[in-house]
Amino acid sequence: MKLKESNELKQSGLKNTKHRNDVFELIKKSEQPVSAEYIFSELNKNNCPINLSTVYRILDTLCLSDLVTKINIDTENKNLYEYNCMAHRHYMVCLGCDKILTVKNCPLQDYEKQLIDETDFVITGHKLVMYGYCPQCKQQQNN
């Protein structure tokens, strides 16, 4: 069987296995950050039998290679993983349905400079999470 091969895996010096590809592709095509459990059940559902510990080991590997980012949203009690597009990580979490939107633009460059002056930290990154209700859940609340 021909694997759909990921250049990104090779480029990161990772051995190319079916499982790694399956996990990585699933993360890449997901519109929001996903959990290990989700990856596990999604792959098994779609004829790609895989063990849960293998999922965790692959996620570790992908995170170490910076292909994937692990995040933790306060309202969940498990880690989530998403494709690391090397952009800033800004999220909007719907408290109604747990939907997570990833937001693109970043208003924080100036603020970072200011903080560096104030605290003398080196700042290597940041994470911004907005909490609220998405249009659908917002409407339900009004009813």
Next chain:
Amino acid sequence: MKLKESNELKQSGLKNTKHRNDVFELIKKSEQPVSAEYIFSELNKNNCPINLSTVYRILDTLCLSDLVTKINIDTENKNLYEYNCMAHRHYMVCLGCDKILTVKNCPLQDYEKQLIDETDFVITGHKLVMYGYCPQCKQQQNN
């Protein structure tokens, strides 16, 4: 023995117990968010024997009453708790020593308005975490 009584507990309609006061006071005087385990061992160390599940139950109660806020920093795998001063929650996390600074001012009002326009979400809050290295760890890296 006379308890150091917390008006804040009473005002929130909570029964005033020694354990609740101990936990709440410890959180209030902590300079950074603390874990359940830390509270547990700190109190037991200081002649206030308490059970770990009691700590968790008290933390739940305090969070429900909005006296305390539960947060999760991506680099830790446990929840942290801090006094809820009703301010925005902005953190600076040192990746070297895990120190957590809570930052006061907030650059995000305008950004929130803009996001609301773009996404049609209702925004009820936000969390900003900056990652980097504190002055001490920064220096060690250079050596």
Next chain:
DNA sequence: TTAATTGCAAACACTTTGCACGCTA
């Protein structure tokens, strides 16, 4: 007095690990 709080032990959910086998490069 009565309902809320606590300690204890056991259960839970998520994640990690040891080991033997299997597969990629």
Next chain:
DNA sequence: TAGCGTGCAAAGTGTTTGCAATTAA
């Protein structure tokens, strides 16, 4: 074929829960 990747089962860690005893109001 050498060493990394994987499945399985078992252990680890942080957190929650059932129940009986205790305590605040």
